[in-house]
Structures are given as structure tokens and as C-alpha cells.
Amino acid sequence: MLGNSLLLAIREIRRNVLRSFLTILGIVIGVAAVIVMVTLGQGATAQVKTQIESLGSNLLIVRPGQRMGPGMSADAARFTLADVTALRREVPSLAAVAPGTSQSMTAIVGNENWSTTVTGTDNAYLLARNWTLAAGRAFKDGELRAGKAVCIIGATVRKELFGAQNPIDQRVRLKNLSCEIVGLLQDKGQSSMGMDQDDLVLMPIRTVQRRIKGDQDVDVIYLSVRAGRSMDRTIADVERLLRERRHIGPFDEDDFSVRDMREITNMLAGTTTVLTSLLGAVASVSLLVGGIGIMNIMLVSVTERTREIGIRLAIGAREDEVLLQFLVEAVVLSSFGGLLGILLALGTSLLLAGMLGVPFILDGGIIALAFLFSAAVGIVFGWVPARRAARLDPIEALRHE
């Protein structure tokens, strides 16, 4: 019965090639729009990811405790400078290893004061965090070893304390420590997380440990992975070394965490995914419009073919057979439209991806979904006309002119 309906449907479609094509044009465009939107959207997502990775995804941040930020478990032991030295020595895939210990402080110059974060570190920090100097110099080895009162300031600190004046060789007072400014960092601008990256003061770590915090702790270690080295393998190496140094048993959990930038990457990619879904939803409205187009033409077709339906009923077609014939016709039409739409979408997205410089990423799932949806459109919108045809009275239909 289905085979027969298919045969009749194809005969009917072949008989009216131009009209059949115009009928399915809506579906073709709808399907194509959905697939193009999703394909380009996914391409854009992938592009954002690669861009973020090229910017700073080779940065690893190691902290004691399992949680990032203020919720750090208090009992986890801090790192020491010996840990930093060990990492430098034993993990060759690291380009830079920088210790960090930070304290919020008020910096005072003359009448100006500004609350900022003082970070004790060394010159590797500049490399690991991708900083360049706008003026002045980095720390000298002697200053680092002896814990001299010297500092490098960020662009925001300079603006707040010195305005447009040159801060190099000036002195800034931090609590009771008078500190000589030896360098000025190039500004980075607002970071995407909403924090001002330029609001910082760098000092040799020993200076901070001895003269500000009064301990030997390293709160955080910044690592930069060498280009071309595996992120995951490096993380594993770092973890293995730190577990060993911190005497963690083979079945115990890490009491420190190694984070990379992938979390941020995923967050941004999530945004583009939402955007993609939104565009896809808008595009599927055009699929709906295409479906209404099919219904319209099928209704016209039923009226036009009333006599034909009468003849079919007169020679013994049952209601369900007429229904099936028209339904199959609608489904064949709409799924053919779906197929054409998929082909059109492939061509268009290839072209647009090339023009917009977005990678072309083909998603088989969305193609299958669009095809199934177009077939479903045929069923849904073919139903009313098909039922109308099947319910016709044979003698009335035969008399229809």
C-alpha cells in the first residue's frame, strides 16, 4: 500500500515539475537557512576557541588547596621557592615558572594614595603572564636575591599616583616600606573577566616575604607551557612532581590544583553556542513558513484534483488509501525539499565560511535533524489536505468541474 502511494505520488510530482519545485522552495530555503546558521555558528565557536588558545591558553596556575579563589582550604600547605626551583629544573616543557605571593596594600605618593595588590615574584612572571615593559627595566638578579625595595608598577597604579608624570626612579610608600620604581608595565586594558589587569605592583618575592608578609610562603605558581608541548602532559608532569614533593600518597587526593585557561575558553564558547541556537531558531521559523506553503499548495491541489479523487474513489479506493496517497505526496515533496535544502546549505556554508574566514564544520546531527524535520513538516501540513481529499463524496467529486 505504501509502495503504491509512493508510485502515485512520484507520478503526480513528475507531472507538475515546476509547481512541485515552487511548492518545496520554502522548505528548501528553511532547511538551508537552519543548516547554514548552525554550521557557521559552530565554525565561529571553534574560531573563538582557537583565538583564546592562541592568546594565553598556555598559562597554568597552580594553587594550594583544591579550590580556586577565596575558598581555598586553609590546611593545605603553601608552596616554597624550592618548589619553584624544582619545577624549573625538572619539567622541561615549561617555558617559564614564576612564584607569586600577594597582598592588598595602599600605595602612597605624596598626597595621592591608591589601594592595589602587591605581588611578590620574579622576572619569569613577565614571561608567564605575557607582560612587556613600557618603560624602565626588569628586576636585577641582585635585587631579587637580596630582597631590595624595588618595584614595577602597572598602568593603572601609575595613572592614579603619578598622572602623566614619569614614575621611573620615583619612590612609592607601601605601609612602612619606601620602594623605588624601576619599571612600568605596558597596559593590557580591561580583561574579559571584568577585572582591571593593570592594577598591580610587582616586587621581588623575597622583599614581600620578608618585609611585608613575614613568611616564606609562595601562594601561587604561574607556569607557561612551551609552544607545541602538550598541555595535558605538562599538567600531569607538574602534578606528579608536586605530589612527590608534598608527599601525597598514591591514593590520596591532590592538595593543590593546576588550572588552565580552558574553563574560560569553554565559557566563551558557550556564549557563541547560545547565539547559534538562537539563529537556528529564527531560521526554523522559515521552515514553518515552508510547511504552510506546502499545505497551501496541497489544498489547492485537492480542490483541483477533486475529479481525480472522485475517479479513484469510484473505482474502489478506500478513504485511508486516498489519505495515504496525499500524505505520501506531501511527505515526498517536503523531504525532497529537505534534500535540496541540505545540498544548498552545504554549498552556501562552504562559500560563506570561506568569505567570513570561519572554519567550515559539518555537523551530521543537524543535517539528519533538518531532514527529519522537513519530512515531519510534510506529515503535519499534508494531513489537513489529505483528510479533506479522503472525505470527499465520490459522486460529488465526479460531478466537480
Add this chain to the structure above:
Amino acid sequence: MHPEATTGAGPAAQRAGTDAEHRAVAAAPGSPLIELRGVTKVYGSGSAAMHALRGIDLTIGAGEMVAVMGPSGSGKSTAMNILGCLDTPSAGSYRFRGLDVDAMSRDQRALLRRHALGFVFQGFNLLARTTALENVELPLIYHRLPAAERRGRARAALAAVGLTGWEQHTPAELSGGQQQRVAIARALVTDPDVVLADEPTGNLDSARSREIMDLLRAMNREHGITVVMITHEPDMAAYAGRIVHFLDGLVACEAAPVADSAAAHAGADTGAPAPGTGRR
């Protein structure tokens, strides 16, 4: 001639379709094939009511060949539509093989039309933009025959009405007479129990008409197919075993055909076989 004419197998053995469909249209034993009792048909209502049939009583036995005559507008086509289960009477009863057709569902009547009836319409009612072969194949599609058999039987039916070589022409490319013969081939291709023909020779010249009448009579005699046909021509009516005259929506009289007329055209000994001489 007709495909089954050469094989000699009966229509019942050849008929396609499922057993369930056959049971739905199975006969009640011992009843006449067709029985109309007090059938009326009124079109419209009130003062505009048009009484096309005013109370028809008609019994047709299996294997009969009946001609229906009468002036234009006397209700012949109306009665034929009721016999063909396409239309329902306003009052009265129609029994087909003892089964009450009026009580049947739409689908049951469709199956009755599919398996037991073949209809030749006054206006042909061929599918436009569809070849002669596809038109004749159409009933067999609903019989769910395999494509090759369907095509073979349709070709044979077209050959039987003298249309070999015209298979791929659409109705628009055929003369009136050719279209009529396609319609006849379509009615015969399913090997029905009853052929209802509304002026089957109305568009044919007399030589062609006699060929068609010979064909119908052969179907009637060799296969026991009951034939009911409307005609305005006494020559054609003479092929029948019985002539029913309609007048103003009533059966005016029933008569046997004029014997010599039928004999002259058919070249047969009696020309008017008694009802029931068919296989059934």
C-alpha cells in the same frame, strides 16, 4: 480478447485483493444479484426538489445482460450511480447479493466497487494528463498487483478494445471514441462481477459499437459477468437479454429485445440468452 478469455480461468480465481476484503463483500446465498425496492432519489428540497427517481423496483440476476433505455432525463444515470454504490437512494432499499448496501460503511462500499463492480461513465472520467495504460492500470493498483502483472493485464484489456499502440497517449490526445474504449478497458480489467456501462457506445460509430457489444456479450457469456448498460440505440439494446424502459423516474416496462434485430447484428442463433446461462 480479455486476458482471462485465453486462460479460461474464472474471475473469482483471478481476482486480486485480500481474503478479508472478499469476506467484506461476500454474498448472502440464494439472493438475486441486484435488487432495488421502491428506490427514490430526490435532488434538492422544498419547491426546488427534483424527483429523479420516483420508486424503482428492479431485480437483476447474476449472469444477465440488461439494457436500460429511456428518454433523456428519465433517471437512468441516477439509477446507475445507485447500482454502482456511488450514490445512495433517498428512500427504498438496494440489496447487492442480498447485502443491504445502504447499511454498509463507506469503506465497505469502496471494497464492493473495487472487487465486484466495473463502471463505464457517461463522461468517461479518465484521469487527465495520464496515459491510457496508466488509466487502465489504476484499478489494479488498488488491487495491489505486482507491477509486471498490472501492466500486462492493462495492455491486454486495451488490446481487447482495439487500442494496441495507443497505450502511451493521454486522453487529450485521443478521439472521443478512443477515450470511451479506454474507459471500457478500465471497467473490464479487474474482471468484475458486474459491469455497469452508461452509454458505452455513445461516441462510437456503428462498426465500433458492434465490436464493443460483442466484447461485452462475450464477457457476459464466457465469464458470467453481469452487464447492465444504458443505451439510446435499439440496435445495441438488442444485444441484451432484457430491456428495462425508464420514463420520468419510473420503470415504464420491461421487455425482451426484438429477436430478429439482435440476431441480425450478432449473427447468433437466439441473441437473447436466458438469465442464468452464465457460469454462475
